[in-house]
Amino acid sequence: MATVKIKFRPSSVNAKEGILFYQVIHNRVARQINAGCKIYPAEWDNLSSRVVIPPGTEESRCHYLHSLENRIKEDTTRLRYILARLDRTDKDYSADKVVELFFISPEDGGFISFCQNLINQLKQIGKVCTAETYATSLNSFIRFRGDRGDIPLGEVDTDLMAEYEVYLKSNGICPNSSSYYMRNLRAMYNRAVEKELVVQRSPFKYVYTGIDKTVKRAVSAKVIRQIRDLDLVLYPLMDYARDIFMFSFYTRGMSFIDMAYLKKEDLKNGILSYRRQKTKQQLLIKWEQPMQDIIDKYDTSGTPYLLPIIKDTGKDERRQYKSAEHLINSKLKKIGIQLGLEIPLTTYVARHGWANIAKSKNVPISTISEAMGHDSESTTRIYLASLDTSVIDKANSLVIKSL
Incomplete structure (x- = not known):
């Protein structure tokens, strides 16, 4: 059995970058593959064989090192697939054969390799969210393939996707999550079709790609009051999570990523102005006292950001945002359990809650979006985009004063 090591x-010259390479060993014969990565000794951990980010590393260098981590992961995954395939089909293969197959272009056949290449391209042009969405779905498909490894684009067909759907169901994946994976894989497959790498065979034709209506993650004004008034003085992290949740609620269910990137300069003359990361739509919100009360609790003097989510602008901001999101939702779930809520409490519940309470106050559906009551979010955006902001501000004041 061949092995792969990183x-x-x-460098033989002090203060110069060294190189990373993959070592393939088979039948006592070792071959090297240059990874095309250069790093300093302090950026490599020999014990774990992985890239590390030393304290104080500049943000641009952090991005570079993260990209290397991703490339190494993809390369080693590809090498494992190559070894698994050779173990099945060619018992007499050599280490040189492994190297030869590694340097075959991903576009020469593999669906997984093509998708990984596409994800890298999306990251390079700044479409990080789309890349992460695709990567999540691809990782699920990779787990499904297991030791079978990659599969030629031309062999991605309805039978394969039906088999994948059965796999998802047998592993307890709900229909909406299964559909989510399928839609993303379909989008990547269609990119391959556009590049004329494969003929369109509609492999997703017979699997479910719709969206089931689920139990709404809405809570009443009573529950929001309970969250707001909960004594968390002895639990600072839960208190912090509660504040972020309430800020989202006060700002009409602002998404976490939008809160994370709010800047102090976005607040002028009593109006909070920001552009949604997801839709690029600009929203204006009248500044209310409860919002100010939360801002006043935290020292953000060292950053341009309004909220204490991204706290160190010298480090990878996206990683800070993702880490904070995980922490906050984890603490919110504990708050939900403490209050005996039937649904998991997350920042997204604030959005549903605002819409639900606004509806109960007879605010027109066209004003509030009926958050998640519409069949699609695009319908919601059409309604919101056509409104005078004063109507929305009045609706927001009504919701806040109902507490």
Whole structure:
């Protein structure tokens, strides 16, 4: 059985970058594959054989090192697939054969390789959210393939996707999550069709790609009051999570990513102005006292951001945002359990809650979006985009004063 190791060779010149390479060993024969990555000794951990980010590393360098982590993961995954395939089909293969197959272009056949290449391209042009969405779905498909490894684009057909759907169901994946994976894989497959790498065979034709209506994650004004008034003085992290949740609620269910990137300069003359990350739609919100009360609790003097989510602008901001999101939702779930809520409490519940309470106050559906009551979010955006902001501000004041 062949093995693959990641190695670092430091430069013979002091203060110069060394190189990373993959070592393939089979039948006592070793071959090297240059990973095309250069790093400093302090950026490599020999014990774990992985890239590390030393304290104080500049943000641009952090991005570079993260990209190397992703490339190494993709390369080693590809090498494992190659080894698994050779173990099944060619018992007498050599280490040289492994190297040869590694350097075959991903576009020469593999669906997984093509998708990984596409994800890298999306990251390079700044479409990080789309790349992460695709990566989540691809990782699920990779787990499904297991030791079978990659599959030629031409062999991605209805039978394969039906088999994948059965796999998802047998692993307890709900229909909406299964559909989510399928839609993303379909989008990547269609990119391959556009590039004329494969003929369109509509492999997703017979699997479910719709969206089931689920139990709404809405809570009443009573529950929002309970969350707001909960004594968390002895639990600062839960208190912090509650504040972020309430800020989202006060700002008409602002999404977490939008809160994370709110800047102090976005608040002028009593109006909070920001552009949604997801839709690029600009929204204006009248500043209310409860919002100010939350801002006043935290020292953000060292950052341009309004909220204490991204706290160090010298480090990878996206990683800070994702880490904070995980922490906050984890603490919110504990708050939900403490209050005996039947649904998991997350920041997204604030959005549903605002819409639900606004509806109960007879605010027109066209004003509030009926958050998640519409069949699609695009319908919601059409309604909101056509409104005078004063109507929305009045609706927001009504919701806040109902507490």
